[in-house]
Amino acid sequence: MKNEVSKLFASIILAVIIVGIGYFILMGISNYVGWYGYEKWKYRVGTDSIENSKKRNVFVKELNYKIIDGKNLNDFKFTPYIERAFRYGKHSSRETVIDKYTKFPYNLSYERNKNDSIALDIINKEKLDSSNVVWGYLKNPSLKDTIIIKIEGAKDKNNEEKSGIIKIW
Structure with missing residues (x-):
């Protein structure tokens, strides 16, 4: 047994x-x-916070901004900044490889509260050197003109939608 x-x-x-x-x-x-x-190392990426941008040594500078006609944005957090363009390393997303072979070596990025159900849409993309749905790309580490972003959000518990305009310079 x-x-x-x-x-x-x-x-x-x-x-x-x-x-x-x-x-x-x-x-x-x-x-x-x-x-x-x-093949994640082949694509340009960006950070979602100034802290991460500084850790990767790609942070350039924080930008000024103002929220206009903001409605129901009590806990809304937003900080725009410019960082150098980069890609992940070949073997790890922890590695940072500065993108030297691009016409647009800088990203317009922003730190925001990810808990909000908010979409940010760049209204005047033509003021950027290049852009896609998420990122603004720059030839130089400065903005040529004021960038306008529309805030659209889900309705809160009072059934009121979050909205507003952000001007970045």
Whole structure:
């Protein structure tokens, strides 16, 4: 009887070890496919906070801004800044590779409260040197003109929508 209990215990331990090793192998394969499959080091990225920008040594300067006609923006946090363009390193998103081969070596970025259900839309994209849906790109570490961003948000508990205009200079 004692021998049977020992065999059962050994079988359980062996099964746990096999499942554990299998889990780590699958996790490694998933990480490899996820990172190398998407080739994340090939694409330009940006930070979402001044603190992260400074940690990566890409922060250039904070910009001035003013919110106009803001409605229901009690906890709204927004700080625009300029940072150098960069990509992730080939083997890790912790690595920072400054993007030297671009016409637009600076990003217009902003730090904001991610808990808000708010969309920010750059109204006058033509004032930037280049842009896409999320980022503004710059040839120089300064703005040529005032940038206007429209704030659109979900309704709050009083059924009032968050809205406003941000001017950045």
